[in-house]
Amino acid sequence: MTEGYRGVWVFVEQKKGEFLPVGLQLLGKGREIADRLGEKLSALVLGRDVKDKAKALIGYGADEVLVVDQPKLEDYQTDLYAHVVTELVQKERPSVFLLGATYNGRDLAPTVAGRLETGLSSDCTRLEIDEEGRLVQVVPAFRGMASILCPDRRPQMATIRPGVFRLPAPDESRTGTVREVQVDLETVENRAELVELYLQEPEGKPLEEAETVVAGGAGIGDLEGWKLIEDLAQVLGAAVGATRPPLDEGWAREDQMIGQSGKTVRPDLYIGIGISGETQHVVGIEDAKVVVAINNDPGAPIFKVADYGIVADYRKVVPVLIERFKKLKNTG
Numbered sequence: 001m002t003e004g005y006r007g008v009w010v011f012v013e014q015k016k017g018e019f020l021p022v023g024l025q026l027l028g029k030g031r032e033i034a035d036r037l038g039e040k041l042s043a044l045v046l047g048r049d050v051k052d053k054a055k056a057l058i059g060y061g062a063d064e065v066l067v068v069d070q071p072k073l074e075d076y077q078t079d080l081y082a083h084v085v086t087e088l089v090q091k092e093r094p095s096v097f098l099l100g101a102t103y104n105g106r107d108l109a110p111t112v113a114g115r116l117e118t119g120l121s122s123d124c125t126r127l128e129i130d131e132e133g134r135l136v137q138v139v140p141a142f143r144g145m146a147s148i149l150c151p152d153r154r155p156q157m158a159t160i161r162p163g164v165f166r167l168p169a170p171d172e173s174r175t176g177t178v179r180e181v182q183v184d185l186e187t188v189e190n191r192a193e194l195v196e197l198y199l200q201e202p203e204g205k206p207l208e209e210a211e212t213v214v215a216g217g218a219g220i221g222d223l224e225g226w227k228l229i230e231d232l233a234q235v236l237g238a239a240v241g242a243t244r245p246p247l248d249e250g251w252a253r254e255d256q257m258i259g260q261s262g263k264t265v266r267p268d269l270y271i272g273i274g275i276s277g278e279t280q281h282v283v284g285i286e287d288a289k290v291v292v293a294i295n296n297d298p299g300a301p302i303f304k305v306a307d308y309g310i311v312a313d314y315r316k317v318v319p320v321l322i323e324r325f326k327k328l329k330n331t332g
């Protein structure tokens, strides 16, 4: 079931006609994979009035942009999008198909994979091509990393979270084609209809883009302690991140979680406080340039990945850091 499949596809999701950065990041990675395989890279875009904008994706690495531009595809709707994508994959037969692990991508990818009866690895943190030209999909699992292959079915499908791959610099001199494709949606049953869409503006700079991240874990202990984390972040102009327990406790918001089921960050400086360093968290900070850990247990695994470690009760250390940084700021 692998014969006749060629090419690398990237689903580039749009919201209100704007491409989400994860799609562009995947085009950068897709380009590498396509070059390694000696195959074509195609971007797939669904939406309304997106045809003209689609050309820009060539600059991000696509050889070809497939566009399905229809009013019904303005916003993501599972049945309509899954129908279009499944039909196109069946017709065009790409060998590799990458999608962003956004809310919509996490819905679309398994729906399409199920219909195509192929495999899907969710939330990959690395993608490679092995010697036989197969896609190696690396995901955090079993307290380590697992390399997954889809040897017998095609396409080889993977979702990747925003921020895992770098945004490529657009090259306007690149050439490629935009191909508009028609798909008949009249007979498709849309079982869950989108009635209205509210877009909530994120608070402050997104974690994935922050140059400094101060993250707190279960060791913070209570809401009063969490305030210290926020104060330290504020004085450093940093974004606040968290492990899972602060979410469960209600100290942090869901969009602040870093790790396997949260976000991937790549700051210049990451300060992890009261965090043990379980794999599920650490996979989200692999690309941080400098990691500082504050933990009162010298055996905490976070110290294995930290560049600088402070073994201490954070309640003693963090107020001192806040005062010092404030002073430094005041003296310029």
Ligand SMILES: Cc1cc2nc3c(=O)[nH]c(=O)nc-3n(C[C@H](O)[C@H](O)[C@H](O)COP(=O)(O)OP(=O)(O)OC[C@H]3O[C@@H](n4cnc5c(N)ncnc54)[C@H](O)[C@@H]3O)c2cc1C
Pocket (backbone or CB within 6 Å): 216, 217, 218, 219, 220, 242, 243, 244, 245, 246, 257, 258, 259, 260, 261, 262, 263, 273, 274, 275, 276, 277, 278, 280, 281, 294, 295, 296, 297, 300, 312, 313, 314, 315
């Ligand atoms: C499928 C799955 C997905 C998951 N996804 C994620 C994810 O995306 N992100 C994530 O973070 N977790 C995730 N988890 C949870 C993960 O396995 C860990 O449970 C979690 O990361 C632990 O968080 P923690 O380090 O804050 O807590 P703990 O492991 O409880 O560590 C707390 C640390 O604080 C230290 N400490 C205690 N008191 C102090 C003090 N006063 N001063 C300084 N240090 C102190 C302790 O020594 C300890 O090392 C996932 C789990 C599963 C099963």
